[in-house]
Amino acid sequence: MIAQVIVDVVHTNVDKPFSYLVPQEMNVAVGMRVSVPLGRRQVDGYIVQLLLDDQLPVGLPLEKMRPLTKVLDEYSAILPAMLELAKEIAEDAHCPLAETLRLMLPPAMRSGRIQRQMDKYAELADGVNAEEEAQKQKRAPKRAMLLRLLADGKPHAVSDLSQIVANPRDALKVLDEAGLIKLSKQEVFRAPDGAENEVRSTAPKLTYGQKEALGAMIPSLKEGKGAFLLHGVTGSGKTEVYLDMVRETLAMGRGSIILVPEIALTPQMIRWFRNRFGPETAVLHSRLTDGQRYDEWRRIRLGYARVVVGARSAIFAPIEKLGLIVIDEEHEQTYLSDKHPRYDARHIAMSRTMREGGTLVLSSATPSILSFAMARRGDYTLVEMPDRVNERPLPEVTIVDMRHELEAGNRSIFSILLIQKLKECMDRGEQAMLFLNRRGFNTFISCRSCGYVVKCEQCDLSLTLHREPGKNDPGKLRCHMCGAEKAPPTICPECGSKYIRFFGSGTQRVEEEMHKLFPSVKTVRMDIDTTRGRDAHAKLLGEFGEGRAQVLIGTQMIAKGLDFPRVTLVGVIAADMTLNLPDYRAQERTFQLITQVAGRAGRADSSGEVIVQTYKPDNPCILAAADQDYRAFFEMEFSRRRAGLYPPFTMLARMLVESEREVDAKEMAERLYETIQTFILSHPAQKKRVLLVRMDEAPVKRIRGQHRYHVLLKLFDHADTAPLLRLMSEMSNLSNDHCKIYCEVNPATMM
Ligand code: ADP
Ligand code: ZN
Numbered sequence: 001m002i003a004q005v006i007v008d009v010v011h012t013n014v015d016k017p018f019s020y021l022v023p024q025e026m027n028v029a030v031g032m033r034v035s036v037p038l039g040r041r042q043v044d045g046y047i048v049q050l051l052l053d054d055q056l057p058v059g060l061p062l063e064k065m066r067p068l069t070k071v072l073d074e075y076s077a078i079l080p081a082m083l084e085l086a087k088e089i090a091e092d093a094h095c096p097l098a099e100t101l102r103l104m105l106p107p108a109m110r111s112g113r114i115q116r117q118m119d120k121y122a123e124l125a126d127g128v129n130a131e132e133e134a135q136k137q138k139r140a141p142k143r144a145m146l147l148r149l150l151a152d153g154k155p156h157a158v159s160d161l162s163q164i165v166a167n168p169r170d171a172l173k174v175l176d177e178a179g180l181i182k183l184s185k186q187e188v189f190r191a192p193d194g195a196e197n198e199v200r201s202t203a204p205k206l207t208y209g210q211k212e213a214l215g216a217m218i219p220s221l222k223e224g225k226g227a228f229l230l231h232g233v234t235g236s237g238k239t240e241v242y243l244d245m246v247r248e249t250l251a252m253g254r255g256s257i258i259l260v261p262e263i264a265l266t267p268q269m270i271r272w273f274r275n276r277f278g279p280e281t282a283v284l285h286s287r288l289t290d291g292q293r294y295d296e297w298r299r300i301r302l303g304y305a306r307v308v309v310g311a312r313s314a315i316f317a318p319i320e321k322l323g324l325i326v327i328d329e330e331h332e333q334t335y336l337s338d339k340h341p342r343y344d345a346r347h348i349a350m351s352r353t354m355r356e357g358g359t360l361v362l363s364s365a366t367p368s369i370l371s372f373a374m375a376r377r378g379d380y381t382l383v384e385m386p387d388r389v390n391e392r393p394l395p396e397v398t399i400v401d402m403r404h405e406l407e408a409g410n411r412s413i414f415s416i417l418l419i420q421k422l423k424e425c426m427d428r429g430e431q432a433m434l435f436l437n438r439r440g441f442n443t444f445i446s447c448r449s450c451g452y453v454v455k456c457e458q459c460d461l462s463l464t465l466h467r468e469p470g471k472n473d474p475g476k477l478r479c480h481m482c483g484a485e486k487a488p489p490t491i492c493p494e495c496g497s498k499y500i501r502f503f504g505s506g507t508q509r510v511e512e513e514m515h516k517l518f519p520s521v522k523t524v525r526m527d528i529d530t531t532r533g534r535d536a537h538a539k540l541l542g543e544f545g546e547g548r549a550q551v552l553i554g555t556q557m558i559a560k561g562l563d564f565p566r567v568t569l570v571g572v573i574a575a576d577m578t579l580n581l582p583d584y585r586a587q588e589r590t591f592q593l594i595t596q597v598a599g600r601a602g603r604a605d606s607s608g609e610v611i612v613q614t615y616k617p618d619n620p621c622i623l624a625a626a627d628q629d630y631r632a633f634f635e636m637e638f639s640r641r642r643a644g645l646y647p648p649f650t651m652l653a654r655m656l657v658e659s660e661r662e663v664d665a666k667e668m669a670e671r672l673y674e675t676i677q678t679f680i681l682s683h684p685a686q687k688k689r690v691l692l693v694r695m696d697e698a699p700v701k702r703i704r705g706q707h708r709y710h711v712l713l714k715l716f717d718h719a720d721t722a723p724l725l726r727l728m729s730e731m732s733n734l735s736n737d738h739c740k741i742y743c744e745v746n747p748a749t750m751m
C-alpha cells in the first residue's frame with residue numbers, strides 16, 4: 001500500500017501530497033499523523049489518501065519510494081469529514097492544506113511536548129478474600145490496611161491510596177508478588193478547573209415560548225438537517241432550549257458543539273452543561289493548560305465526551321457523529337478569527353452540519369444584520385422567542401441627555417437620575433451594573449494652550465491614563481495597542497505650558513466616582529486590567545454573584561450573557577462611545593451593546609430598570625435599543641446599508657502593508673494598487689462588480705513602529721470577482737523582510 005501524505009510544513013513548495021510506502025506490519029488509516037522522511041529531514045505529516053500498489057501515480061517508480069517511519073497515534077487524529085473541511089478552508093483562504101489541518105488539533109499535540117498522564121492502579125486479585133488475607137498480615141499493618149481498602153474489588157488509584165496509607169508502594173509490591181492484588185497502569189485525563197464541582201440538576205418545566213421554539217427545531221434535528229436563527233429576547237431562556245436540544249441529540253447517539261463568545265465570561269454556561277450532562281461534557285478554550293486541552297480533545301475524539309462547550313476554535317472539535325451545533329450570541333465579533341488562516345466560525349458551522357448531517361442553531365437577542373438578512377432570504381429558518389421567562393417584563397429604559405446635565409451644573413460622569421436610582425437600588429439591598437466600554441482612568445491627555453495630544457511613540461494612538469481608584473498616585477500612561485508605558489507629563493512637551501489636562505473617562509474613573517458618592521458600597525471592576533490571571537474572571541464574577549459586592553463596573557465584558565437574579569439596575573455611562581468608531585458597523589455595535597447590557601437587569605422576580613446616558617438622545621439606534629426593538633433597528637440599518645452599498649450588499653477587502661520605513665510601505669501599497677487596477681481594467685466583467693479601489697494610509701497610521709498603508713476595495717460578492725480576490729490573496733506572498741502584506745476580506749475590524 002502507498003500513503004499519500006501532506007507534510008506538516010507550511011510552504012507552497014510542499015503543498016501537495018507526497019507518496020510513501022506503508023510497511024507490511026504498520027496499521028494505517030486516512031487522517032493518521034505519521035512521521036516521514038522529507039529530503040534529509042524527518043517531519044510529521046498526515047495521511048490524506050491510501051492507494052493500492054497498482055494505483056500508483058504515473059512516473060513514480062515503487063523502488064524509489066521511501067517508507068513511512070512511524071505512526072504517531074493509534075487513531076486518526078483527523079476525521080474524514082474534518083479532512084474535507086480542512087481542504088475547503090484551504091481553498092477559500094488560498095493557503096496550504098498543512099496550515100488548515102493545524103486548526104483541527106490541540107497545539108500541544110503537534111509539538112509533541114505533551115505526554116499522556118498514566119496513573120498506577122491497584123485492585124484485589126480474583127478470588128481473594130480481603131478480610132481473611134488482611135488478618136494473616138499481623139506483622140504488616142500497612143499491607144492489611146491496603147487489602148481492606150481494596151476489599152470492594154474496584155481499581156483504586158495509588159495516589160488516592162497514599163492519602164490514607166503513607167508510602168504504600170513497597171507494601172503494594174509485596175502484595176502483588178504474593179498474587180493477592182493486581183497492579184496496572186491506566187490513563188487519566190487531566191480535567192479542566194472546576195470540572196469536579198458538578199451538582200446534578202434536572203430540567204425545569206419548560207415555558208410556552210421554549211416549547212414552541214423546540215417544537216420548531218426538534219423535527220429537523222431528528223432528521224439531521226436544518227439551519228435556524230433563534231432570535232430570543234434577553235432572559236427568554238435560550239440556554240434551556242440548547243440544553244434540551246443537546247439532550248435530544250445525545251438520545252440519538254450523536255454529539256453537540258455549543259460555541260460561546262468567550263468562555264471565561266460565561267462560567268455559568270459551562271456549569272449548566274456540566275450539571276446536566278456530567279462527564280459527557282468537555283470544554284475547549286485557550287485558558288486551559290496544554291495538558292487539559294489535549295486530554296479534553298482526546299476525550300472528545302475517543303467518544304467519551306459528546307457535548308463540547310467552547311470558544312471559537314471548538315468549532316473544530318473532533319466529534320465523530322455530529323448532530324448539533326449551537327452558536328450562542330452569534331453576533332459577536334469573536335467568531336471571526338483574526339489570525340491566518342482567517343475563518344468565520346458561523347460559516348464553518350454551516351459547512352460542518354451540512355456535510356456531517358446535523359442541525360445548526362445560531363442564537364442571539366440581537367442577531368447580526370448579516371444573519372438576520374440571511375434568515376429573511378431563507379438561508380436560515382427564523383425561530384422567535386419574544387417573551388421573557390415567566391412573563392417577566394423587559395426592563396424599563398430611560399434615556400438621559402447628558403448635555404442638560406452640564407447645563408444644570410452637574411459635572412459628574414453620573415447623571416442626577418442615575419445617582420438617585422443607584423441610591424434607591426442600594427437602599428433596597430439589590431445589585432447594579434455600570435457599563436462603560438473604555439478601560440483606564442482618563443482616555444485623552446492634552447495641552448490646553450497648544451492642543452498637543454500625548455501619543456504613543458510607537459503607535460499613532462493617544463495614550464490612556466491608568467490610575468488605581470482611591471490612591472494618591474499619579475498613575476501611568478499606557479498605549480492600548482502595544483502596552484508601552486510612561487509617566488504622565490506635568491508640563492507640555494511641546495510648548496512648556498503647565499495646562500496639561502486629562503479628559504475622557506474609563507472604568508477606573510467610574511469606580512472612583514462610585515466610591516466618592518457611595519463610600520460604603522463595595523464594587524467589583526471587570527476589564528482587561530483586572531482579569532489577567534487565569535481564574536480572575538471566575539473570582540470577580542463569584543464575588544458579585546455571591547453578593548459580596550453590590551455594584552459590578554465593567555467594559556463589554558459584562559454585557560454578555562451574565563445572569564444575576566439580584567441585578568435590578570443597569571447604568572450605561574456613555575452610550576455613544578461606540579457610535580463614533582470609523583466602521584460601517586458602528587451603529588450595529590452600539591445597538592447590540594446597549595440592548596445586551598440592558599438585558600442584564602430584572603432577570604428574576606424584581607423588575608429591572610436601565611439608565612442610558614448619552615449626548616445623542618435622538619440617535620435612532622440608541623432609541624431602538626432603549627425600546628429593545630430589534631425589528632425596528634434591523635429595518636433601519638438594513639436600508640442604510642443598501643443605500644450606502646455596505647455589506648451584506650457588498651464586501652470589503654483590503655491589502656494591508658506594514659513596514660518600518662514609511663516610504664517602503666507606501667511604495668509597496670502603490671505597487672499593489674497599480675497591479676489591482678490593471679487587473680480590473682483588463683477584465684471587463686470585473687469592472688462592473690468593483691465599486692471602489694483606493695490607496696490610503698490605514699486608519700491607524702502606525703502600530704508598534706510599523707507604518708501602515710492599505711489598498712481598500714469595495715466589491716460585489718460575485719463569481720466574477722473571485723479571480724480578483726485570488727490575485728489579492730496571492731499578492732500577500734510578496735511579503736519580504738522589511739514589508740509585510742496582509743490580505744483581509746470582510747475583517748472584524750479595519751484599523
Ligand atoms: P437568555 O440566554 O435567553 O438571555 P437564559 O437562558 O439565561 O436567558 O435564562 C434566563 C433565566 O431564566 C435564567 O436564570 C434561567 O435559569 C431561567 N429559566 C430559563 N428557563 C426557565 C424555565 N423554564 N423555568 C424557570 N426558569 C427558567
Ligand atoms: Zn502645549
Ligand code: ZN
Pocket residue numbers: 456457458459479480481482483484704
Ligand atoms: Zn503603542
